[in-house]
Amino acid sequence: MAMPILAQNKVQSPGVLFEEGTFAQALAKAKNNKKGPKIIFMDCYTVWCGPCKVMSEKIFPQEHVGKFFNANFINIKIDMEKGEGIDLAKRYGIRAYPTFLILDADGNEINRVVGSGEADPFIERVKKAMDPANSPKAKRAVYDENKTSQNAIAYLEILQSSYMNKEAGEFIEEIFTTLNPRDRYSDKMWPFVSQSLQNPNSKIFSLILEEKPLADRLVSKERVDAVICGGLKNYANSYVTGRLTNANPADVMAKLEYLNLLSNRDETVSYFIKAAKLYGENNIAAIADMLKVNEIMRMTEGDRVTLERLIMGVKGMPKERQLEYLKAKQEYLKKQADALNANIERLSK
Template sequence: MNKNYCMKRIVCLLICVCGYFQLFSQGVDFKQITLKEALEQAKVQGKMVFVDCYTTWCGPCKMMTEEVFPQKEAGDFFNAHFVNVKFDMEKGEGKELSKQFKIRAYPTFLLLNPEGKETYRVVGGGELQEFILRVKRGLQKENTLEVLEKEYKTGKMTKKRMLDYVLTLQDTYDNERLKVVADELVKRLTSKEKMAKPYWVIYEDSFLSPLISDNFAFLLKNKAAFEKSIGEEKVNQKIASAYSGMLYSYVAGFAKKEDVGRLDVMQQQLNEYDLPGKEYLRTKLALAYARCNEDVNEMISILEREVQNLPQAELWTLATSLQFVEKKGDKQQWQRIAALGDQFVESAAGEDLKGYLKSFFSRFKKLASVGVYWEDLTLEQALKKAERAKSMVFLDCYTSWCGPCKYMTSNVFPQEIVGDYFNEHFVCLKVDMEKGEGPELAKRYGIRAFPTFLILRPDGSVYHKLLGSGEADEFLKRVQEGMEEENSTGYLDRLYEEGNRDKAFLSRYILSLLSIYEENKAKEVSAVLLGLLDESEKVDSSYWFIFESPALTKKGTDHFKYLVDHREEFIRSLGKTKVDNKLYAVYYNQLSYILKGYDKKSTIEDVVNMKNEIKSFKLEKRKELSACIDITEAYLKKDVKGLYSRCKKGFKLFHDDEAMNIAFPVLKYLKTEMESEEDLQKLVLMLEANIENESLREYISMNTGQ
């Protein structure tokens, strides 16, 4: 058996196998092969090549792929006549084919002979039966552009052949030549022929017979005759489509204001002819006039009156016609549109449409809001919305028990000045950190204090972070400053991680971290900064903020040890008062933590050591500090008599701060331990004598039972 004979047997077998699978396939069999391989198969099988030129973003392309080509009837036709292939015109081989065949619209379908020459093209999809008819026309040689063009140039083309030429030009989407040929054909037709079924394709085509045209005027004038030959439904559908399309271009603001004369023509036609859906067309015409005149209030008024009567198919298009009011409207108009949006949602029949309308009108609810508009979304949904809006998410991390959180909710966020800024720049979201997704978000973003406010990029990363409440003007200023990239915490974090060790930058970074209570990170960065400073710089006023910070320099830290060891240098640089006040604050805070129960580790021995340490300092407030130490020592010993005695001496020296943080915890303890209420009252009166804050006096008196 020779080699050529074997190869022929193999090829025949492959053809049979392909035919077998095609026979039982339910839809069009698109081969995953190159165009060159498709042409080779076409030669062997005696077929042509059908090429689907598509893009991933093209809606009609998807419709053909998902709804038309999978049908059995489609498979029966295309698999019998073609080797079928499809190419994404923006990827791989598709890019070259797009240039080679000059593909300008999607979807485009090419009919190629086995040599790779284009014999026909169909631009645009459609229902299966109609689409197959268009492709069948392309399979007939007499309907190819090459043949028709030659015949047209002779000047002897019959009206029937000119109609074939029109149909082919419609398929290939060659509008320039289509207009010329169609106009010439219409001039040759008699009135009776114009209304005949074969020529309906001219009047049905919105490009050849737009609303303001002789063809459309002829259609209106002879509407009854067209209905007899074509059918009432088709004729009415064409007329309604023409009006709807033209009016929408005005309502949506696509048409030019100076073209308002076209609306006058439509108004005249509506008065003259009995047209389908006349009342609704009048409503849409009124909207078009109002849009041309940029009369927002009139547009809103029309929709408020007619919203319940609008067709379901038009709800979305008419709702979105108000989109321009976002930038050109005022708060009163936004409030009217927000209320109108509720009526649109109520009128919608389908849940999907209700959802789309609700989402669309939410932008007007946001604009109409007096104060911050809080979205009813999850964080993930808010981030997606921010991505679409090219904005960021403002996240209010609160708890139900947090007083400052409540203050912001009740007094700051409802203010118009705050709302106007926030609603323009953010998708705003409130999340209780103890409910729903709150605990997970608290963990994710390291939320440890309330209220915390995060400004998040659409990818969920932190752009800026703020802590604590404040009055509206001050808080707004903090947010606006944080929106400047060089001030944002995210920007500073990135610079530090990238290795920026400039001293001025590190100072700014530490202050930023302290402002948001990121104490551990602040300690790390301050240690880095101090490591870069020489001895004279460390005691300079430029870096005193490190030692002055209660979070960074407290008893037992390296910073505090350095401050104590170099106390004299700090005094020469900064003055004794500033240094003494810091040392006093460190010991005073430590003692108040012990008395309040925050520090459960310190012992009597630690307190005695404090007394010994401060002797050499000769602090300006050493008497007050000594009194605090003596009281704390007696408190830890549970020596009620000794504690009372030391309070009698110390309370004479105390003012507001010492009264609240040292004396008050002690008085609460003595109230439970002392037998004599009279003696306790003496202490309270002694303390109150030095308290300037009246509210604090009342608070201490009330809570000690005096």
């Protein structure tokens, strides 16, 4: 049976012409194209994604954008949360939107571009991604051939730009102990190592704690402490919101106690430790009692928002206690506004 012929969506003309049809039909067209493009540009989108809409409504309709994409690709767009898009999202590991895949006629990924952008810079990103030498697979092969820190960083950078954070974390764990100290704590490597420190259960977290004096010397104690603190606070947040299933309270507290040894002056640390301890004791009422308006509202905005999210997000937090805090906060802000208006009125006379 002959494969149905794809129709082009004329609505976007003179911009990018996206084919109307299935993924299989797009592959068939790329394979059978004798004179036209033989590779596919697939817009992986969702209906709720704001940047996806910007690309669809503002970027792809532009004439010069259309000229580039129509000349180089079979263009197709598929909702990753409907129909065949659900399986395609799993097949290609789509984790962020919008993601734009560049595929050969057999559906093999050549590369990907993640995120929206203005027309000309976006075209340049796609041009770079069209070269298979710039793909994660190719960068990994280069590293395997010559295992230098420079090649490792190049591979990590392409993983990061492709939102392949899981793969980046696994690679860091793979190579960390093989690097000499100055390479693994270099300015270029540290941002990638820092990401692994966001998970206190990771192998990297334990390794760095074992050689923390070395990390402090090569990176700076302040920077290392700040990253470790952030990771432990994320861990505490996951615990009290119930995302760490089957977590042992004693093990959790053993990790969080390390926060007291850090050099950074984080006013919220004691709250994270206390909330985690009370959560382990199933004392939700005592956690709710931590929502003290006069205390929290005097903090910096960043600390205040952090604590409100922590405490109000605790699993099992009664809605009436949340509402009680919000009403008290509303009254606090009203008094502040009244005082401000009184001063304005006084100075205006």
